[in-house]
Amino acid sequence: MKRAYNFNAGPSALPLEVLQQAQEELLNYNETGMSVMELSHRSNEFENVHNEAQSLLKQLLNIPDTYEVLFLQGGASLQFSMIPMNFLNDEQIGNYVLTGVWSEKALKEAKILGRSTAIAASSKETNYDRIPDLSELNLTPDDGYLHITSSNTIFGTQWREFPRVKGDLLIADMSSDILSKPLPIENFAMLYAGAQKNLGPSGVTVVIIRKDLLATVPSHQIPTVLRYDTHSKNNSLYNTPPTFSIYMLNKVLQWVKDRGGVAEIAKTNELKAALIYDVIDESNGFYKGHAVKNSRSLMNITFNLQSEDLSKKFLSEAKEAGFVGLNGHRSVGGCRASTYNAVPYEACKALQQFMLNFKQENQ
């Protein structure tokens, strides 16, 4: 069987070993005589899977006991609404750094809810080709929180260093780079990620939240299922969780652990991204990266060719050669290679070679 060179932005590549294990266990999970999808979410077997996934994530990211790990639904997109609902009262301002489409969407939800908002910094003027300098951030004493998008999946930029804000009320959407490198968890009040990029299949959203924040959620006017404290009090089992997604998440986390943990994965990620950025940088402008160098993402590599026609030719020949998912997002065009944890080094090496050959033949 030949596996595709999968550079999809999300849902994206999963580790082959994880898929194989899931296949082996599909009809009979742990001698239960049923699939993991058929287990009660209140059964011991499922609770073990659920708790193991939480504890593996805590281990892998070095999450202190002052934080909780929640498994929610609704994707990262529902977090855009839950955050202002739960954490902004009438006097507080939700402060946002705009670095792309996802941060714009997060801000939009706070506005729909009628909360006060501010823009701490934005790189919109340069078509989101960079992360603003920490010194450019405009913070005010009324900030309920500062919200950032740690890796901008569509534009291909990534924060290298995180701001410290008052009360450490920093909230980050880490959908496209969680678990790709070690993190200073204590800088954050909360971080969250839809699973379908670096953590597993779609369906589960991981939230890592500082416990003291849970006590600040106002007691009224928030629907039960949209309150963080509801899920915390019930160990994320208030209602039926996405059991199969959590099972797969658990397997992906175990896979990362077996590979030496997040620091080791980070080293491989740097090597993988360098393969492709090097081709861009040494191409004399044949390939043009979208992000400025010190803002480049190691997870989503965005680039253009010299004309739209040439980009089209590149994408169509790449497709024929077995590369999947290299089209840029519909809102920006061009090309994008997402090199998440589960994308093998060999796939990046193959893409590097393809890019070199294409340049040779078309310059």
Ligand SMILES: *Cc1c(COP(=O)(O)O)cnc(C)c1O
């Ligand atoms: C994919 C993505 C989202 C959207 O996630 P959903 O789970 O589809 O809601 C939000 N933010 C970032 C940074 C993403 O990459």
